[in-house]
Amino acid sequence: VTTALLRKSPDYYTIWNVRRIILKEGFLNNADDETTNKIYTGELEFVQENLKLNPKSYWMWNHRRWCLESMSQPRWDRELAMVGKFLEMDARNFHGWDYRRYIIRQLDLKDKEAKDKVLDRAQSEFDFTTTKIHQNFSNYSAWHNRSTLLGKLAEDMSHEEREAIVDNEFDLVKNAIYTDPEDQSAWLYELWLIGREERSISILGSSVISFHPLEIVVAFDETVEMRKPFTVSTRVEHVAIPLEGEWKATGSDSTLGSVWIFQQAPGAVYGPTVEIVIFSDDVCAVRAGSKLPSAVCYELETLNQNLEDISGRLERLVVGQNLMYDVTKRIGPISGPDGTLETQVVHPKHRVTSLTESDTLDGRVALLEREISAVRELVELEPECKWPIQILSTLLSELRKTVSIHSTHAKVIDDECIELQEKLITIDPLRQERYEDRRSQLVFDRETLQIIQDSKRFPEIEYATKQPRNLDLSMRGLTYIPISSYLLHLHTLNLDSNSITSTRFMRNLLNVRRVNLSNNLIERLEGLQHAPSLEFLTLENNMIAKWEDVAAGFVFWGEGKLGRTGGHVKVLLGNNPVVVNEGGEYVLEKRWEDVGEVGVEIQWQSEELRLAEEALLAAEGEGGISSVLMDGSRRVSTTVVEFAGVAH
Amino acid sequence: MNDETTALDASAPELLLDQHVKYIQALDTKKNDLEYWLTEHLRVNGLYWGATALHILGRPDALDQEQIVEYLVKCQHDNGGFGGHIDHDPHILSTLSAVQILITYDRLDAIQVDKVVDYIASLQNEDGSFSGDSWGETDTRFIFCAINCLSLLKRLEDKRLDLQKTIDYVVRCRNFDGGFGSSPGGESHAAQVYVCVGTLTILSALHHVDADQLGWWLSERQLKNGGLNGRPEKLEDVCYSWWVLSSLSMLKRTHWIDAPKLIRFILEAQDTETGGIADRPGNMPDVFHTVFGIAGLSLLGYPGLVAVDPVYCMPRHVIQRIGLADKH
Helix, strand or coil, rough: CHHHHHHCCCCCHHHHHHHHHHHHHHHHHCCCCCHHHHHHHHHCCCCCHHHHHHCCCCCHHHHHHHHHCCCCCHHHHHHHHHHHHHHCCCCCHHHHHHHHHHHHHHHHHHHCCHHHHHHHHHHHHHHHHHHHHHHHHCCHCCCCCCCCHHHHHHCCCCHHHHHHHHHHHEEEEEEHHHHCCEEEEEEEHHHHHHHHCCCCCCCEEEEEECCCCEEEEEEEEEEEECCCCCCEEEECCCEEEECEEEEEECCCCCEEEEEEEECCCCCCCCCCEEEEECCHHEEECCCCCCCCCEEEEEEECCCCCCHHHHHCCCEEEECCCEECCCCCCCCCCEEEECCCCCCCCCCCCCEEECCCEECCCHHHHHHHHHHHHHHHHHHHHHHHHHHHHHHHHHHHHHHHCCCCCHHHHHHHHHHHHHHHHHHHHHHCCCHHHHHHHHHHHHHHHHHHHCCCCECCCCCCCCCCCCCCEEEECCCCCCCCCHHHHHHHHEEEEEEECCCCCCHHHHHHHHCEEEEECCCCCCCCCCCCCHHEEECEECCCCCHHHHHHHHHHCCCHHHHHHHHHCCCCCEEEEECCCCHCCCCEEEEEEEECHCCCEEEEEEEECCHHHHHHHHHHHHHHHHHHCCCCCCCCEEECCCCEEEECCCCC | CCCCCCCCCCCCCCHHHHHHHHHHHHHHHHCCCHHHCCCCCHHHHHHHHHHHHHHCCHHHHHCCHHHHHHHHHEEEEECCCCCCCCCCCCCCCHHHHHHHHHHHHCCCCCCCCHHHHHHHHECCCCCEHHHHHHHCEECHHHHHHHHHHHHCCCCCCCCCCCEEEEEHHHHEECCCCCEECCCCCCCHHHHHHHHHHHHHHHHHCCCCCCCHHHHHHCCCEEEECEECCCCCCCEEEHHHHHHHHHHHHHHHHHCCCCHHHHHHHHCCCCCCCCCCCCCCCCCEEEEEHHHHHHHHHHCCCCCCCCCCCCCCEEEHHHHHHHHCCCCC
């Protein structure tokens, strides 16, 4: 019965279960070896027959595995031959490839002691993929399988043998990409072979942003999660006394961010110098593969409390290679959290390919230059094909990691990569926004070179010693702000006429007074609660349609630094749909072309002021207040911004 | 509700909302079709697909909820698992579907939740993976079913689970191209990418994914006709509008594919006579492709549809109601 049913409906999984139970408890129960073998062989034939009609049925392949795992002497070689036939019929059948890998695993398990047998098998599987690839260069499944085998084969090889096998791979890839440059498998395999330099997290810098209470900011160049709070202490006569307080990231999720703020517990004191120590395990990057290579220590002067003077001048003390640099104000090395000194780390190896390493950068540079020149040839031969262009851009970005960020070489690379992304936008419009994002990253990097410098711990970076106050990024075609922590020290930022859709980057702009976001694609404000110094924000000619979308940017005002200092921000909203949509209390009747500036002034109350107002109301009743202090609602007329109340 | 103004291609067909509703309602009545019986083992899954589609279309009452709840209760076994139909063996795929339907209807009270958790916990293997049922097949799809279901039931903290091992196992399924396969060494495939990225999202372990690299691979699934395929060199299929798009959404890169072109492709795959959506224009519709086409449209901001959650493939307001929406 089950046979008939399964022929008609091979995915009726319950019937497969029933069949196996019948076999186990019935026919196979107490059967002798010969009968058992016959039964399983029969099952395998049954499956094979039906697999021909349904080569993609999970349940069929499962049943086959069950047979082989239950048999005393499964014929794995026959299985390999069988699956080989299926892959002739359909070289991309992933059930077939998965099954093939399963057979190899089973065989390898049996040969656990015989390492050479395992290697031989890996080699023969590797050769099988070579055959498949030569049959059809676009066999992604074969390239994929190859990628799982190469590492295994190279494991016990000498450095020379590895170089040889990798060179061989590059030859095969070149063959494939010259034969069919449109095919993605060989290109992705090439990228995988070349590998990516794992970038370490850079700590850009640290500074004091407030003295009463003490507030310190630490900026990273990427989003990190704090595993353990960074140690903050003050030195009094050579003794380090820990300071109590809390670390929070900017942004609505205060456990993740690129900018972290320490606020000391209220009422606490601190001495003339404050020290922050960040151990590598304290931080975990959100981006795969990056970490802090070793501990870092910052020492901050607190005697000079003129913030104007300080911000932009950053004191730092770096623990390079885990060795303390002696500095006039420090005595002794840093102990790790468990009391031991961090041991010296051997100079890290540089990646050459994903399988080979070297002590110097030369091998890497040579490889990249070789591959870049081969890919350039293809770009010339096939100017309308996107793959060589994309890969060239990626390879150039890898090459850039080997040079100083301020070098001419870096500049040349940056300019070319930007051009390449612009070419891609025209030849592959389906994925236009991805190229625009990548272009934004490259343009942003190029335009912010004045803000950063190479760190002593190359290739890490840090804030430049002298921080610019203003940055003009207008008309750069930016779709987003890739590294907002770079902008931490700015006072003014011009982003006029770009394609920015979100204001969330502003959460890291702790010092900014004026931001120009006119002529962008913003629909909703977010993240303004941590911009404590913001005074003026222009959003003219964006896509904000409702008042809630404006208010949303300030909703968490009370939770951010703004709430404590009280805010007074002027927001210009001319030529947004909200100007037309909103009626009633907010009479934003005319468009800005007719009347000039149509503005909304948002005035927010600090907690102090609100309590004062309540007290006044309680004491003297409604009549007692001649002017009501507003807390964020506003009135607008066509030309004049009116708000009832006393400016704070 | 989606009220974003996604730029729509003016010549693209309209969403045949009423016809899709009728198509789904008619599904259980075709008892004379052989097809109906051949898909009996998928009945519970089919109900989840139909019910979810109706919710996204804004017509949650188009099916009899009470009847469905009663039916599902009959599908639960003593060990807590649900079968694909009454008297079908329990399996993690149908267990997830059953729980999703019951939570959407807010009728978890009808079943034994503790037993469901027992069943799922019993399916975790030494290496952190989950089997589909007691017969042992492992696949990253089943990991997602387990984690998804436990997350919906708020039982991820169960002491019998080793979630770190699960994360480690999923990471071992990551391939040379940044994608994920069905098991370690398995080729990258959009459906496996969805279940792996979904698992890592729920377990707050997305840092194991290179979002730029995987986003790139996912964006390459879009073909000239606007449709998405599941892996290189394969044909476009409406269901990938969901697997690829929701993955991109979890990686915050939905804008890396061309939305108007994809919307047009999905709408052209509608069956104008019977309602329902097929795998590609011109083919026969089925409820599987109907729900994923509609869910895809919702993720793309197609006007008039209820917002769908990219991780759970359930209405976003349901996920908000049970308190899971802020996680991602």
